[in-house]
Amino acid sequence: MRRNALVVVANRLPVDETVAPDGVREWRRSPGGLVSALHPTLHHTQATWVGWTGVTDVAPELPDLAGVRLRAVPLSKLDFEEYYEGFANSTLWPLYHDATEQPVYHRRWWESYQRVNRRFAEAAAEAAPPNATVWIHDYHLQLVPAMLRGLRPDVRIGFFMHIPFPPAELFMQLPRRNDLLYGLLGADLVGFQDQYGARNFTQLASRVLGLPVRHPEIEVNGRVVRVGAFPNSIDMADMEALARRDEVVRRAAQIREDLGNPEKIILGVDRLDYTKGIEQRLKAYRELLSDGRVKVQDTVMVQVAVPSRERVEHYRILRDRVEREVGRINGEFGRVGVAAVHYLINQSFDRTELAALYRAADVMMITPLRDGMNLVAKEYVASRVDVTGALVLSEFAGAATELTDAYLVNPHDLDGLKDTLVRCLEAGTGDISRRMRMMRRHVRAHDVRAWAQSYLAALHDASGLGRLVL
Numbered sequence: 001m002r003r004n005a006l007v008v009v010a011n012r013l014p015v016d017e018t019v020a021p022d023g024v025r026e027w028r029r030s031p032g033g034l035v036s037a038l039h040p041t042l043h044h045t046q047a048t049w050v051g052w053t054g055v056t057d058v059a060p061e062l063p064d065l066a067g068v069r070l071r072a073v074p075l076s077k078l079d080f081e082e083y084y085e086g087f088a089n090s091t092l093w094p095l096y097h098d099a100t101e102q103p104v105y106h107r108r109w110w111e112s113y114q115r116v117n118r119r120f121a122e123a124a125a126e127a128a129p130p131n132a133t134v135w136i137h138d139y140h141l142q143l144v145p146a147m148l149r150g151l152r153p154d155v156r157i158g159f160f161m162h163i164p165f166p167p168a169e170l171f172m173q174l175p176r177r178n179d180l181l182y183g184l185l186g187a188d189l190v191g192f193q194d195q196y197g198a199r200n201f202t203q204l205a206s207r208v209l210g211l212p213v214r215h216p217e218i219e220v221n222g223r224v225v226r227v228g229a230f231p232n233s234i235d236m237a238d239m240e241a242l243a244r245r246d247e248v249v250r251r252a253a254q255i256r257e258d259l260g261n262p263e264k265i266i267l268g269v270d271r272l273d274y275t276k277g278i279e280q281r282l283k284a285y286r287e288l289l290s291d292g293r294v295k296v297q298d299t300v301m302v303q304v305a306v307p308s309r310e311r312v313e314h315y316r317i318l319r320d321r322v323e324r325e326v327g328r329i330n331g332e333f334g335r336v337g338v339a340a341v342h343y344l345i346n347q348s349f350d351r352t353e354l355a356a357l358y359r360a361a362d363v364m365m366i367t368p369l370r371d372g373m374n375l376v377a378k379e380y381v382a383s384r385v386d387v388t389g390a391l392v393l394s395e396f397a398g399a400a401t402e403l404t405d406a407y408l409v410n411p412h413d414l415d416g417l418k419d420t421l422v423r424c425l426e427a428g429t430g431d432i433s434r435r436m437r438m439m440r441r442h443v444r445a446h447d448v449r450a451w452a453q454s455y456l457a458a459l460h461d462a463s464g465l466g467r468l469v470l
Helices: 033-042 077-096 107-127 144-151 177-184 195-207 236-244 246-258 278-291 313-333 351-360 375-383 414-426 429-445 448-463
Strands: 006-012 015-019 025-029 047-052 069-072 133-137 156-160 189-192 217-220 223-229 264-271 299-306 341-345 363-366 390-394 407-409
Touching: 006 033, 006 107, 033 448, 047 107, 069 107, 077 107, 107 144, 133 144, 133 448, 144 156, 144 177, 156 448, 177 195, 189 195, 189 448, 195 217, 195 223, 223 448, 236 246, 236 351, 236 375, 246 351, 264 278, 264 351, 264 414, 278 299, 278 313, 278 414, 299 313, 299 351, 313 341, 351 375, 363 375, 363 414, 375 390, 375 429, 390 414, 390 429, 407 414
Parallel strands: 006 047, 006 133, 047 069, 133 156, 156 189, 189 223, 264 299, 264 363, 299 341, 363 390, 390 407
Antiparallel strands: 015 025, 217 223
8 A cells, every 4th residue: 555645626626715804815615515525635635726716816825734735726717707607607507407597508608618727737736746546526627537637647547426427318419528528537437426427427438439338438549448346425424523512402492492492393405506405395395384284383494505607597597586585475374473484695604503503403304306315314314413303305316326215306396395294294203213224324434434445445456556545
């Protein structure tokens, strides 16, 4: 077993710029799925993180973050508009999420995507010591593996897709589909959240590129590329410790008191995204109130929405629709001083506040129309240290393949969604505890460290260069 350097390449660096009251600017660790997932792993090796700061037209020298070196890749305003908002989030994102919204295709966006991917590949090539391991992440950077291989054939290259990877019928709509596939095939190992994504990719390599495929291997240019499923996870121990803190316990009790000490609290925590099923969830709740199956004096819903990509028209329209639906529910069913739905929109919720919300909620509703994994589901499970709480989980979230003891639903089926929610609200403590105990056992055994070790072990087996010690 050899100890090698690890270079993580992702669209965003794990920091946000903050401005103190005295005007001093500083960089702090940011929240987020990838940051939370990788942070525990990076402590155990010589690591560099290559990515964008989130601020256009600058690429500052950054201090180390808990021993991890940070290397900033610059993006101009035009790059942001065409590479990020354009090709990544108006072309790839909707297509990879089952075309929930119609993808948009512009040739200039593709040119920008190529240009920015080349910039990331060059930064990774410069940051990687000889024989390093380079782990590239997500749909923003699908051309980087092949570009990096051309620049640095000595490094081992892994790629992991955090979002769903679509079937051939959808993927083949892309005008530059061959380029994207060959870009990914520059890696030694291409990882996905589940077997569906892995199978879709190998089928496309055979059907579109005509490459020899013996699942889980693809032959390309005299090399063998491995393909596999590696479900992402969270730091279970860290979430449990946070949920047990006295301040979190006190805050959870305060939240219940502020909400009027209802019998049941239903919670949703999502990025404000059309893939998350927020509108369907609110409509189901409104119909339950209208039917009299749920009463405001007994039950309250809290919906936390974190804004995302607000400059993209789809997201502005969604925000307006969600706010109108919340207003309609509260107008019809709220009472003086008592709202039926408490809608909280915030740029970034403090982890302590989120843990308190998780502990306060009797029912967690995670109902995406499509999701690669959804780590919020696992965070909720980890936070329920008293082995209570019901998880309503969409069948179309990657987490559903692991958390099979959740109350699984089809979010498109509003009647089924309503029936399942009522079932959760009326479930006995024995059934609730049994389900939560089984889910907690699974997340503990398959935490973020296990995910990273599993992926990196497979990468180093695929590259034939020996293991990376974590």
